[in-house]
Amino acid sequence: MDTIVTPGLVLKETRYKESDRIITLLTPGLGVISASAQSSLRLKSKLFSACGLFCYSEFVLVPGRNMYTVREADVKNVFHGISSSIEGMSLAMYMAEMASALSPTGDEAAKELRLLLNCFYMISKKKADLRVIKAVFELRTMSECGFLPQLVYCRDCGTYDGPAFYLDPAEGCLLCESCAQKAGKKCNLDAGALFALRHICLVEDKKIFGFRISVGSLAKLSTAAEQYALTHLDKPLKSYAFLRSVLP
Numbered sequence: 001m002d003t004i005v006t007p008g009l010v011l012k013e014t015r016y017k018e019s020d021r022i023i024t025l026l027t028p029g030l031g032v033i034s035a036s037a038q039s040s041l042r043l044k045s046k047l048f049s050a051c052g053l054f055c056y057s058e059f060v061l062v063p064g065r066n067m068y069t070v071r072e073a074d075v076k077n078v079f080h081g082i083s084s085s086i087e088g089m090s091l092a093m094y095m096a097e098m099a100s101a102l103s104p105t106g107d108e109a110a111k112e113l114r115l116l117l118n119c120f121y122m123i124s125k126k127k128a129d130l131r132v133i134k135a136v137f138e139l140r141t142m143s144e145c146g147f148l149p150q151l152v153y154c155r156d157c158g159t160y161d162g163p164a165f166y167l168d169p170a171e172g173c174l175l176c177e178s179c180a181q182k183a184g185k186k187c188n189l190d191a192g193a194l195f196a197l198r199h200i201c202l203v204e205d206k207k208i209f210g211f212r213i214s215v216g217s218l219a220k221l222s223t224a225a226e227q228y229a230l231t232h233l234d235k236p237l238k239s240y241a242f243l244r245s246v247l248p
Contacts, residue, residue, distance in 0.1 A: 004063065007113075050073035134247070149173065162176050
């Protein structure tokens with residue numbers, strides 16, 4: 001039977017029988033898939049590390065009726081630093097579940113994989129505030145999966161800049177302070193949060209974390225980003241409640 005060779009990031013692992021695992025992978029070409037990793041829980045197994053949670057590996061897969069089977073796997077990157085804190089681990093689980101729920105395909109899957117790898121690196125190496133990483137992931141992943149908000153100007157009057165704006169989480173549009181008041185909405189972005197919002201959604205991949213933001217603006221950005229992402233998901237995320245308990 002023909003095999004498929006692909007890089008993949010392990011989003012989820014489920015123990016099956018005594019030493020087997022069923023893993024959920026995000027791959028650039030196949031999107032989100034499930035695969036059986038037989039005997040991968042045995043310490044002497046060549047699949048033990050490569051099929052671990054949040055491990056990025058090169059997989060040799062055999063297609064099956066309901067899922068793939070992992071024939072071989074070689075580790076490319078293990079984000080050890082993620083598990084060094086409960087906050088980092090819970091954020092990674094939240095992001096992995098969101099990526100799995102969105103189940104991107106084609107070019108969207110490749111972009112999602114790059115984004116997750118970037119965010120996992122930032123968590124693992126403690127390169128940024130976890131709230132910044134969370135907001136970046138939420139806004140960018142929704143933008144790349146077909147939910148890019150209209151960020152250029154106020155929907156009603158065309159205003160580009162101002163001290164306060166409202167991002168509508170359902171409609172994905174901006175309202176300036178004046179138009180938000182007329183619509184009975186309370187502004188959820190200040191100037192700093194609006195700048196960061198535009199930067200995250202529109203800048204090229206390698207510059208996505210290249211912005212600075214004050215504590216006050218980050219609080220507004222975090223709330224708006226979370227509301228926007230969760231509004232566009234089909235169902236609640238199981239990891240969300242725990243994340244909120246450790247990273248309020």
